[in-house]
Amino acid sequence: MRAHITAVAHYVPPDVFDNNWFASFLDTNDEWIRERTGIVERRFLREGGTSDMIVPAATQVLAQRGLTPADIECIIVCTVTPDQFFPSTAANVQRKLGAVNAWGFDLNAACSGFVYGLWVASKLVESGGAKNVLLCGADKMSSIINFSDRATCVLFGDGAGVVLVEPSPDESLGIQDAIIRMDGEGGKYLYMPAGGSLRPPSHDTVANKEHYVFQDGQTVFKAAVVGMAEVSAEIMEQNNLAPEDIAWLVPHQANLRIIDATARRMGLSKDKVMVNIDRYGNTTAATIPICLSELHQQNKLKPGDNVILASFGAGYTWGSLWLRWSLDHSA
Ligand code: UT7
DSSP states (O other): OEEEEEEEEEOHHHHHHHEEHTTTTSSOOOOHHHHHHHOOEEEOOOOHHHHHHHHHHHHHHHHHHTOOOOGOOOOEEOOOOOOOSSSHHHHHHHHHHTTTTOOOEEOOOOOGGHHHHHHHHHHHHHHHHHHHHEEEEEGGGGGOOOOTTTHHHHTTTEEEEEEEEESSSSSSSSEEEEEEEEEOGGGGGEESSSSSSSOOOOHHHTTTTTTTOOOOOHHHHHHHHHHHHHHHHHHHHHHTTOOEEEEEEEESOOOOHHHHHHHHHOOOEEEEOOOOHHHOOOGGGGGHHHHHHHHHHHHHHOOOOEEEEEETTTTTTEEEEEEOOOOOOOT
């Protein structure tokens, strides 16, 4: 049995912050941010936590599929910005939706969260372990970025994307294959230094701004360009997929230059690459489901389309997943 995506929706906060907003209090400018990253604007959530962005998207997903919250069997929330350490954000989503029959958990694979999560969800459904999984990729990055560090704060945004994963009646459609990797040696280049059990919060950790994203941008950039491109080329080779077989590359949106390098390595032209980093920045676990949701809304995905998801993020974690789209927007 295969699993497939049967509904998809997203939520982004209404408040937009363009590059010039950062230039009003930091030594930065619109040109630098656009040229180095491709980002023009991003959205920040003023009130509430990550679950508050998931719930409106999840509500749309249920409406699309004609299900009630009680029909959900499992909720997976991929995030690095949970509402709090515990209970899980999945539990908060369960409560807020009224998904009284659902169990669930949070999954932390940073920017690769959604790719990891979709692979896990597909295996749960394929094995009969769950009849459906509400898979959420969501991050409120504004809660963990240091607004005085120009090298990181301009990169991120807030948002949520949600899909429903269910058994596919047609084996040729749905999640087909994935290559998923991790290298903990990369941990020191992109992480939050304090706040966990190793270095619990203290006056010093707060004073030293250690509860924010730390990133050695150049080192992560080099690893991401190689990692995301290689794994995406590998999933094509492993499945005998030629560039002309692929309808869309849906890459993690961290930097337009990383996306371009991946597309080049795969032999894909730009018109087959989903890009919305200009409008949302890097929303971590939310980038890929937001991209899928926008492609679906714009009726750019057709049943049978070969879609490659690709990601790279903290851990390091990275991966590529091949699926054959099954949802018909016009149906
Ligand atoms: O999603 C998770 C994975 N993360 C990623 O994939 C991110 C990977 N890294 C990147 O995308 C890029 O490394 C960045 C966008 C973070 C930085 O771009 P870069 O081309 O690697 O720039 P850099 O760090 O080498 O910095 C170049 C210069 C430096 O100045 P000097 O030393 O040359 O004088 C920085 O201080 O740009 C300076 N700079 C800025 N200037 C204006 C750094 N941030 C800014 C800024 N505005 N916001």
